[in-house]
Amino acid sequence: MIEDLEEIAKEYKVIVRDLMKVYRRGQKEVIALRGMDFEVRPGEFLSIVGPSGSGKTTLLKLIGALDRPTGGSVLIDGFNITLLDDRKAMMYRRLKCGFVWQMGNLVPGLTALENVKLPMKLAGARKKPTELRAKALLENMGLGDRMNHKPHQLSGGENQRVAICVALANNPELLLADEITGELDSETTAMVMDELRRINKEFGTTVINVTHNPKVAEYADRVLRIRDGLIEGQKHTLYGDISEVDAKGRIVIPETIRRLAGIEKRVVLKVTDEGLLISPLKDESESGSQKQQHKEPD
Numbered sequence: 520m521i522e523d524l525e526e527i528a529k530e531y532k533v534i535v536r537d538l539m540k541v542y543r544r545g546q547k548e549v550i551a552l553r554g555m556d557f558e559v560r561p562g563e564f565l566s567i568v569g570p571s572g573s574g575k576t577t578l579l580k581l582i583g584a585l586d587r588p589t590g591g592s593v594l595i596d597g598f599n600i601t602l603l604d605d606r607k608a609m610m611y612r613r614l615k616c617g618f619v620w621q622m623g624n625l626v627p628g629l630t631a632l633e634n635v636k637l638p639m640k641l642a643g644a645r646k647k648p649t650e651l652r653a654k655a656l657l658e659n660m661g662l663g664d665r666m667n668h669k670p671h672q673l674s675g676g677e678n679q680r681v682a683i684c685v686a687l688a689n690n691p692e693l694l695l696a697d698e699i700t701g702e703l704d705s706e707t708t709a710m711v712m713d714e715l716r717r718i719n720k721e722f723g724t725t726v727i728n729v730t731h732n733p734k735v736a737e738y739a740d741r742v743l744r745i746r747d748g749l750i751e752g753q754k755h756t757l758y759g760d761i762s763e764v765d766a767k768g769r770i771v772i773p774e775t776i777r778r779l780a781g782i783e784k785r786v787v788l789k790v791t792d793e794g795l796l797i798s799p800l801k802d803e804s805e806s807g808s809q810k811q812q813h814k815e816p817d
């Protein structure tokens with residue numbers, strides 16, 4: 520089945536399709552993303568959780584056009600941003616998409632206020648509104664009395680909050696956050712997350728927030744779990760943990776469930792009144808006869 524992506528794109532802010540990233544280190548290849556598929560609605564607040572090394576940062580970098588995929592696409596408002604040249608990718612990051620990662624991204628020689636003003640200046644905004652907006656952003660993050668401090672005069676948590684203000688400076692439609700509360704105490708974490716949620720609600724900013732912290736993940740409308748470069752599932756308000764069936768019909772069955780159900784390498788699929796029954800294939804010789812049955816006609 521071929522998807523009509525143009526049609527689907529009308530409904531979603533972000534569409535990730537077949538996204539693959541292979542890193543090469545000398546002779547060694549690391550497959551960080553294995554053909555990932557998912558969508559994010561406009562104004563949605565999405566959390567992404569997953570073990571270390573599962574591909575979260577790689578994914579965010581590709582959505583933020585900070586790196587190029589090995590294959591697949593990222594559509595923002597129906598537009599494939601993986602095909603942008605360097606200059607257009609820079610404009611995309613400057614105007615449409617804000618990015619914050621754990622160890623901030625501030626210019627060391629500039630004060631907090633100057634750091635927040637910088638992206639607006641680069642985008643050609645006028646002086647007065649730039650000043651007002653930068654101050655308002657910093658005040659809302661509880662940094663009203665820290666505006667004229669440089670990064671080295673601020674704590675880790677304060678720098679992190681300044682970095683969030685920098686990412687929000689040009690009022691991006693999409694905010695990407697990578698473990699931004701990792702270094703913050705619980706009180707500051709709650710404050711930062713409340714502020715992100717407020718911005719999401721007030722301006723309709725679409726947020727994708729990568730986190731390790733289950734409490735932080737709960738700020739979202741939806742939590743996606745990823746593992747080994749694929750979507751494993753998500754949390755559902757009614758059903759708890761649910762699995763995703765991706766655009767190619769693939770489903771990742773979590774290891775705990777596989778173990779409980781005795782599922783190993785092959786399964787039998789059976790459609791029942793209740794839905795789909797997935798049971799372990801016990802007798803390997805059966806798999807031979809099944810293969811024969813499914814042989815393509817000559």
Ligand SMILES: Nc1ncnc2c1ncn2[C@@H]1O[C@H](COP(=O)(O)OP(=O)(O)O)[C@@H](O)[C@H]1O
Nearest residue numbers: 542544549551570571572573574575576577578
């Ligand atoms: N620049 C890189 N070069 C080589 N391998 C990388 C690079 N960046 C990430 N990886 C590898 O890709 C995988 C996914 O990494 P990453 O996206 O950082 O995961 P996460 O953010 O979930 O911890 C890991 O195995 C990591 O070692």
Ligand SMILES: [Mg+2]
Nearest residue numbers: 575576577697
């Ligand atoms: Mg990471």
